[in-house]
Amino acid sequence: MEMPRRALLKVIVLGDSGVGKTSLMNQYVYKKFSQQYKATIGADFVTKEVQIDDKLVTLQIWDTAGQERFQSLGSAFYRGADCCVLVYDVNIQKSFEILNNWHKEFVKQADPVDPEAFPFILFGNKIDVDGGSSRVVSEKTAREWCASRGDIPYFETSAKEGYNVHEAFLCVAKMALAGE
């Protein structure tokens, strides 16, 4: 009998400070959410096993600091990534506009063989806030940005409610595996 193939996949999560990167990972891996904000310093990873078809995949998810003064990771850190998750807060315009910078910075640092084909994915987080009434970036606008970047998959999430978090990370796992 053939043993399931194993794979270790490196995922990097990027986005402005406070958009909910750490919260999304905590919800996904530990099913926990905290209202309290504690800025990530540098970077740290968690692992999560995911079954995809006949493969047991280990996602190594790297949570990074959005605050500029804590960013000093260097290109060695980004290299070998199998997927890059970009996160913005649907209630904060700047967190969306700055996605271009995060995208560009990742391509520069990770230096993938074919940047056009590299698996990026976008999460629009905090859709629960004020029942959606304080939202400033529409789903349409986000999807247009994704389309202009070579059809990046897009998920709207709430780390607080746990909404769409599993679905979004499952897509991450599938993309990372496909590109491996």
Ligand code: GTP
């Ligand atoms: P840095 O580590 O500084 O880069 O920030 P981060 O992107 O990791 O953000 P973090 O996960 O620490 O969340 C920032 C704040 O937003 C915290 O107070 C969280 O409780 C809150 N938060 C995160 N996700 C959500 C969400 O989906 N909904 C709501 N209402 N609040 C959220």
Ligand code: MG
């Ligand atoms: Mg953080």
